[in-house]
Amino acid sequence: MKPKIIVYMRVDERVIKDLEKDFDVTIFQNHEYLGNPQFDQALKEAEGIIGLALKVTKDLLDAGPNLKIVCNVSVGYDNLDIGEMTRRKIMATNTPGILDDTTADAIFGLLIATARRIPELDHFVKSGSWTISLQPEQYGVDVHHKTLGIIGMGNIGSSIAKRAHFGFGMDILYHNRSRNLQAEKDYQATYCDMNSLLEQSDFVCLMVPATRETADLMGKEQFKRMKKTAIFINGSRGKNVDETALYEALKNGDIHAAGIDVYKEEPTPSNNPLLQLKNIVTLPHIGSSTTECEFNMSKLAAENLKRGLRKEKPLTLLNECFT
Ligand SMILES: NC(=O)c1ccc[n+]([C@@H]2O[C@H](COP(=O)([O-])OP(=O)(O)OC[C@H]3O[C@@H](n4cnc5c(N)ncnc54)[C@H](O)[C@@H]3O)[C@@H](O)[C@H]2O)c1
Numbered sequence: 109m110k111p112k113i114i115v116y117m118r119v120d121e122r123v124i125k126d127l128e129k130d131f132d133v134t135i136f137q138n139h140e141y142l143g144n145p146q147f148d149q150a151l152k153e154a155e156g157i158i159g160l161a162l163k164v165t166k167d168l169l170d171a172g173p174n175l176k177i178v179c180n181v182s183v184g185y186d187n188l189d190i191g192e193m194t195r196r197k198i199m200a201t202n203t204p205g206i207l208d209d210t211t212a213d214a215i216f217g218l219l220i221a222t223a224r225r226i227p228e229l230d231h232f233v234k235s236g237s238w239t240i241s242l243q244p245e246q247y248g249v250d251v252h253h254k255t256l257g258i259i260g261m262g263n264i265g266s267s268i269a270k271r272a273h274f275g276f277g278m279d280i281l282y283h284n285r286s287r288n289l290q291a292e293k294d295y296q297a298t299y300c301d302m303n304s305l306l307e308q309s310d311f312v313c314l315m316v317p318a319t320r321e322t323a324d325l326m327g328k329e330q331f332k333r334m335k336k337t338a339i340f341i342n343g344s345r346g347k348n349v350d351e352t353a354l355y356e357a358l359k360n361g362d363i364h365a366a367g368i369d370v371y372k373e374e375p376t377p378s379n380n381p382l383l384q385l386k387n388i389v390t391l392p393h394i395g396s397s398t399t400e401c402e403f404n405m406s407k408l409a410a411e412n413l414k415r416g417l418r419k420e421k422p423l424t425l426l427n428e429c430f431t
């Protein structure tokens with residue numbers, strides 16, 4: 109009998125076909141969770157889970173007594189209770205490195221779209237409103253040669269810095285847990301404390317993981333510190349930003365605009381007040397969502413799952429519970 113696994117949201121079709129050769133696969137495509145009878149039944153028997161953003165809590169682990177491995181199709185792993193998984197000797201894996209360029213393209217694209225008001229002006233043309241010359245109130249702001257502050261100069265932060273430095277001649281400030289000497293050398297990035305970064309940057313881009321330390325890292329005080337002309341970009345996780353404070357900062361003109369790929373709750377409800385504002389550009393969490401990148405992430409996650417269930421060490425293991 110083949111071992112049973114759960115495929116949970118956004119695993120590439122070709123990768124699922126390949127997994128079906130070795131495993132008895134049950135697929136869930138749309139945020140199914142505990143309490144859904146099909147999900148509960150599959151979880152009771154599953155040895156592995158592969159997929160995106162499944163909240164692996166103590167309750168879920170209690171309901172999955174045969175689980176040996178959970179393989180995220182994402183680099184972020186704030187959905188996993190790593191401590192609890194390690195205590196139970198359940199492996200956790202993610203997909204670092206292979207999505208850096210793709211995500212940096214999307215987040216830098218969001219920065220440009222926000223600065224140059226691209227979605228708003230696209231709507232202006234398509235709605236037939238372009239019957240007179242563009243008015244100064246519709247102008248954007250320059251990106252090139254401005255100062256970009258990156259909070260979280262890890263893999264993706266560095267890829268964003270590369271684009272900003274070589275492509276746009278921007279000055280880079282960064283704040284990180286520790287100095288990133290490579291980014292300092294390659295992109296002439298300058299390390300500074302968080303407050304100085306907020307005060308000096310024309311663009312502030314958040315790229316830290318969601319942890320207990322980074323919860324609501326950007327709040328009322330931080331937005332107040334930013335220049336009134338500055339633009340805030342969140343490409344990390346919604347948990348890292350106090351959305352009410354961001355709403356107030358945008359509405360009161362404490363900051364000029366924001367570009368947001370991630371939200372406290374995803375999918376974000378259509379009545380999220382942020383969606384009513386004109387000076388915000390929103391995306392549905394698309395950082396790594398290209399055909400090529402999603403395929404590569406699925407492939408890496410599937411390789412991790414196969415190795416784990418063969419009792420070999422997965423390629424990108426997050427917890428030291430492999431025996
Ligand atoms: N929008 C998207 O689609 C998308 C795509 C990929 C990743 N992400 C998010 O981006 C995050 C970063 O990904 P990465 O691959 O660059 O990770 P990474 O580990 O390479 O980089 C994260 C950096 O943040 C720093 N950091 C952590 N806590 C900090 C703190 N409290 N203060 C200052 N710096 C801190 C770390 O030192 C590290 O350099 C992921 O964890 C994920 O949440 C989002």
Ligand SMILES: O=C(O)[C@H](O)CO
Nearest residue numbers: 181182183184395396
């Ligand atoms: O963390 C990641 O890899 C992206 O946010 C996809 O969820």
